[in-house]
Amino acid sequence: MPRLVVDRDTCMSSGQCYMVQPRLLQPDEEDIPVPTAEEFPEEDREALMDAVHACPTGALSIQE
Amino acid sequence: MTATDDRTQDPAADPRVEGLRHAPGGYDPTSVDYVADPHEVLRQMREDGGVHVYQAHQGPRVVLTRWADVEALLRSKDVFKDVRKLAPDDPRRVGVLPDENPMASAAPSILGLDAPEHDRLRRLVNRAFTPRAVEALTPRIEEIADRLLDEVAGQDEIDFMEALAIPLPVIVISEMLGVDPEDRAQFKQWSLTMVNSDLRPDDHDRIRRGRAARQAMRAYFDRVVAQRREAPGEDLISALVLAEEEGDRLTHEETLTMLGLLLNAGNLTTTDLLGNGLLALLSHPGQVEALRERPELMANAVEEMLRYTPPVLGTGRTTAHPQEVAGCPVGQHVSVSGSVISANRDPEVVEDPDRFDITRDEIRYLSFGGGIHFCLGANLARNEARLTLERLFHRYSDIRLAVDPAQAEWRGGGAFRGLERLPLRVTTRTGG
Ligand code: HEM
Numbered sequence: 001m002p003r004l005v006v007d008r009d010t011c012m013s014s015g016q017c018y019m020v021q022p023r024l025l026q027p028d029e030e031d032i033p034v035p036t037a038e039e040f041p042e043e044d045r046e047a048l049m050d051a052v053h054a055c056p057t058g059a060l061s062i063q064e
Numbered sequence: 065m066t067a068t069d070d071r072t073q074d075p076a077a078d079p080r081v082e083g084l085r086h087a088p089g090g091y092d093p094t095s096v097d098y099v100a101d102p103h104e105v106l107r108q109m110r111e112d113g114g115v116h117v118y119q120a121h122q123g124p125r126v127v128l129t130r131w132a133d134v135e136a137l138l139r140s141k142d143v144f145k146d147v148r149k150l151a152p153d154d155p156r157r158v159g160v161l162p163d164e165n166p167m168a169s170a171a172p173s174i175l176g177l178d179a180p181e182h183d184r185l186r187r188l189v190n191r192a193f194t195p196r197a198v199e200a201l202t203p204r205i206e207e208i209a210d211r212l213l214d215e216v217a218g219q220d221e222i223d224f225m226e227a228l229a230i231p232l233p234v235i236v237i238s239e240m241l242g243v244d245p246e247d248r249a250q251f252k253q254w255s256l257t258m259v260n261s262d263l264r265p266d267d268h269d270r271i272r273r274g275r276a277a278r279q280a281m282r283a284y285f286d287r288v289v290a291q292r293r294e295a296p297g298e299d300l301i302s303a304l305v306l307a308e309e310e311g312d313r314l315t316h317e318e319t320l321t322m323l324g325l326l327l328n329a330g331n332l333t334t335t336d337l338l339g340n341g342l343l344a345l346l347s348h349p350g351q352v353e354a355l356r357e358r359p360e361l362m363a364n365a366v367e368e369m370l371r372y373t374p375p376v377l378g379t380g381r382t383t384a385h386p387q388e389v390a391g392c393p394v395g396q397h398v399s400v401s402g403s404v405i406s407a408n409r410d411p412e413v414v415e416d417p418d419r420f421d422i423t424r425d426e427i428r429y430l431s432f433g434g435g436i437h438f439c440l441g442a443n444l445a446r447n448e449a450r451l452t453l454e455r456l457f458h459r460y461s462d463i464r465l466a467v468d469p470a471q472a473e474w475r476g477g478g479a480f481r482g483l484e485r486l487p488l489r490v491t492t493r494t495g496g
Contacts, residue, residue: 056438057190
């Protein structure tokens with residue numbers, strides 16, 4: 001099942017990912033996104049890709 | 065050519081935008097009147113469907129004024145920015161490519177590239193602009209602001225633009241890039257000449273000087289990039305050069321383009337955030353009082369300034385193929401512009417949007433764009449604005465506008481919105 005990985009050193013807290021997919025990610029107290037689940041079901045894959053593509057810095061990736 | 069000339073053609077006669085409503089006559093982004101007070105006509109446009117077409121310099125242009133539509137445009141994968149995808153004779157290529165702009169080079173900047181080329185280049189600069197990296201610059205930015213305030217010490221009237229808003233961003237970025245101390249005065253001069261020529265696109269003399277400054281700047285970067293390759297330091301130019309060396313990732317041309325962009329994208333914009341923001345604040349004496357009582361509100365005040373009076377009016381994309389834009393059929397290769405300044409005042413998203421209120425919570429705006437082109441310098445610009453205004457309010461116990469806000473001198477034209485001058489009457493804090 002796909003997992004969402006956040007590179008905290010690259011993230012600029014633009015908020016783009018949790019604006020497009022608030023169900024999958026939520027900001028922590030530093031405004032860095034945290035995935036709302038360890039793993040996501042297969043049917044969320046497209047939504048996950050949507051969040052990954054919204055990121056201006058390439059800080060999000062999907063791992064299997 | 066003036067805007068009136070442009071309007072003599074019928075934009076909706078173009079089959080690619082057939083059937084779209086015309087923008088009302090008051091919508092003329094090239095005019096000073098529009099820039100000075102765009103909000104009434106934008107409200108009309110939002111209420112009248114939010115999708116209009118007008119005849120711009122280089123053909124018909126669709127303009128979106130509702131938040132949802134502007135945001136969707138910024139994230140859409142069916143539009144592009146890279147002008148090389150247009151036909152070779154398309155007039156929209158002119159001015160963006162190197163023959164017209166000496167700071168541009170054979171390589172387009174990330175601002176004019178689409179995924180995946182954009183992402184590869186942007187990845188190399190992101191780290192210098194993360195919240196943590198920018199936070200580390202705080203003491204230095206404060207020092208620069210204090211130094212600039214020292215230069216106007218003793219005066220009871222100052223032009224905020226000239227004293228702080230224009231020079232501060234230029235100094236900060238040149239230090240980040242790693243311009244050598246002995247070159248900084250010259251570098252600042254070039255940057256200011258460039259900003260001044262951007263400020264007045266109608267002044268040919270300024271344009272000529274701006275062009276010469278761009279050329280000199282490029283030659284300078286050319287030399288410094290070569291030096292840093294020999295002896296890298298801790299600065300941003302070295303970081304770009306090292307990234308280039310490691311995986312053959314940035315070519316020399318790409319490095320020069322990136323440096324030009326870092327310099328150009330952040331100067332006028334941050335200058336205008338400072339100017340527009342302070343004008344809005346000082347036009348609302350009750351808000352100034354709130355800030356004097358609770359100085360920790362400054363970060364939130366800067367967010368409200370970004371929403372209420374954004375430096376960039378809007379940003380454009382081009383349709384890759386025929387499609388529906390905000391529910392309206394639009395053909396291929398049509399310019400579509402998202403009005404950020406309008407979206408920020410869409411009552412569907414922002415409560416009581418015409419009220420300037422630095423105590424709002426959850427301030428939302430599209431002033432830094434959205435999606436993959438979301439402003440690289442957003443954290444830097446926010447910090448520069450907050451720190452500069454904090455130092456200003458620390459230095460002076462009383463700050464007032466020396467002009468009637470209704471008489472403020474706005475610059476005309478282009479995608480930027482900012483002031484020519486912002487005269488202030490100030491009282492220096494005693495014992496501070
Ligand atoms: C208040 C100040 C600023 C405002 C309002 C602003 C606004 C914007 C906007 C709206 C965009 C997106 C353009 C688009 O969608 O086509 C953008 C992109 C960009 N900005 Fe800023 N900006 C500001 C300050 C800065 C600073 C200080 C820097 C850097 C030193 C900077 C560097 C950039 C760069 C490099 C891009 C291109 C990003 C990309 O295409 O991936 N900006 N900015």
